[in-house]
Amino acid sequence: MDVEAVLAEYRAHGFARLGPVLDEPTLLALRARADAIMLGEVVIPGLFFQHDATSGRYEDLELGRGFIGPSLDYRKIEKLELDPLFRGVIAHPTVEPLVRAWIGEDVVLYRSILMTKGRDGGTFLPFHQDGGNFWGVDRNPDLQIWFAIDDAPTEAGCVEIVPGSHVGGLATPLGGVIPADVLRAGDAEARVIPVPARAGEAILIHNHVWHRSGQNRTGKPRRGFSVCYMPASTRCVRKKRAPRQFFRVFTG
Numbered sequence: 001m002d003v004e005a006v007l008a009e010y011r012a013h014g015f016a017r018l019g020p021v022l023d024e025p026t027l028l029a030l031r032a033r034a035d036a037i038m039l040g041e042v043v044i045p046g047l048f049f050q051h052d053a054t055s056g057r058y059e060d061l062e063l064g065r066g067f068i069g070p071s072l073d074y075r076k077i078e079k080l081e082l083d084p085l086f087r088g089v090i091a092h093p094t095v096e097p098l099v100r101a102w103i104g105e106d107v108v109l110y111r112s113i114l115m116t117k118g119r120d121g122g123t124f125l126p127f128h129q130d131g132g133n134f135w136g137v138d139r140n141p142d143l144q145i146w147f148a149i150d151d152a153p154t155e156a157g158c159v160e161i162v163p164g165s166h167v168g169g170l171a172t173p174l175g176g177v178i179p180a181d182v183l184r185a186g187d188a189e190a191r192v193i194p195v196p197a198r199a200g201e202a203i204l205i206h207n208h209v210w211h212r213s214g215q216n217r218t219g220k221p222r223r224g225f226s227v228c229y230m231p232a233s234t235r236c237v238r239k240k241r242a243p244r245q246f247f248r249v250f251t252g
Contacts, residue, residue, distance in 0.1 A: 014166035014209030106232035108246035117216035132175015
């Protein structure tokens with residue numbers, strides 16, 4: 001990998017393709033583990049679950065319910081650094097030099113999250129940014145890698161990105177969903193491009209780039225594993241609970 005060329009593209013556009021990273025045996029194992037976790041056949045204390053809304057509307061998602069029983073329609077599963085198979089992806093040797101070149105030698109994890117769209121559609125995710133005060137850290141992370149666990153063509157609800165939209169920083173201090181007036185001012189609908197991926201491919205996605213994903217119309221699962229890295233000097237600033245301790249990456 002030409003690390004400097006990849007990072008130059010990332011700086012300019014807010015995303016960059018890494019090409020194939022995960023091989024077929026790894027993908028098969030990850031798919032089986034994802035299903036087993038969602039069906040309750042593998043129980044890992046500490047995981048965070050959010051189930052899809054039956055309507056497919058982001059506004060209808062129920063918060064705070066966690067694991068509600070065996071189902072293949074969970075929208076996301078977080079804290080997968082607790083699972084040894086997914087932990088191997090987080091510290092994959094192919095991405096290590098790139099992450100270290102961007103962040104430095106001392107790297108921790110903000111989050112590792114399986115984003116799924118079930119075979120019956122899943123939830124439409126509106127334009128958003130991954131950062132802001134809601135994240136509860138003293139600086140905004142700016143490096144995520146999205147690994148395609150299944151094929152993610154356009155009709156499966158692939159990631160869609162507005163290239164270059166990261167250069168303006170956060171649309172709101174809170175972060176998250178981007179207000180409609182900001183999207184109109186930035187001409188998001190005219191500028192957005194689909195970023196389909198084949199199973200095993202990896203894509204760098206800047207936390208501040210405007211991105212979204214549609215529903216899955218393929219009749220097959222569409223799972224992506226998103227890993228957000230940051231410097232170990234980052235500190236948790238939340239007040240209501242004890243400060244988070246972040247998982248250290250590339251320690252071997």
